[in-house]
Amino acid sequence: SYELTQPPSVSVSPGQIASITCSGDKLGDKYAYWYQQKAGQSPVLVIYQDSKRPSGIPERFSGSNSGHTATLTISGTQAMDEADYYCQTWDSSTVVFGGGTKLTVL
């Protein structure tokens, strides 16, 4: 079955750029989606179709996907961005989530 691999944790200083990667076999041939989940809350879609932002998501969130890796980038990271981030794709009609990355802003 298809798998997506994320680093367990990423740390970033406020105002800096945070990059979270998601790796999968030929992931660039699929679309990648990213969800943010803050403690005790339901996930929120922050990037869809590799690089598009839903309405209401700040411009500092961006995404890319090529080859075997999708990347979520947060520019000018803020304390409120501290959360778990999950990548997701579709493999045929099934859904695959990455293992999640805990973003710490310190």
Add this chain to the structure above:
Amino acid sequence: QVTLKESGPVLVKPTETLTLTCTVSGFSLSDARMGVTWIRQPPGKALEWLAHIFSNDEKSYSTSLKSRLTISKDTSKSQVVLSMTNMDPVDTATYFCARSYCTSGSCYVRYFDYWGQGTLVTVSS
């Protein structure tokens, strides 16, 4: 506005069958662009996808849990039901339902744009 709400037992015994209901509002389960998925999250762990139902009633299941899962929908009641048999303590988790939305007729782009609040299910004797 779009809402999804999960309901079901908070406690089930080992070997029992869990039945969860996702009641949706603000959209129709018969809309070709819409679907509903179930996802679970054990305490402190990652999201795990369980099952999805499309508007045409096509269903897909997690490979590892397929033998235990059944998903169905009642469009008239705006409800999607997930059943999981032979529950075990390792199935203790918060169970979420989420709406999938596709942006084009081909539905090649499909994402989860609205989520329920989740319901914690504990499996214990």
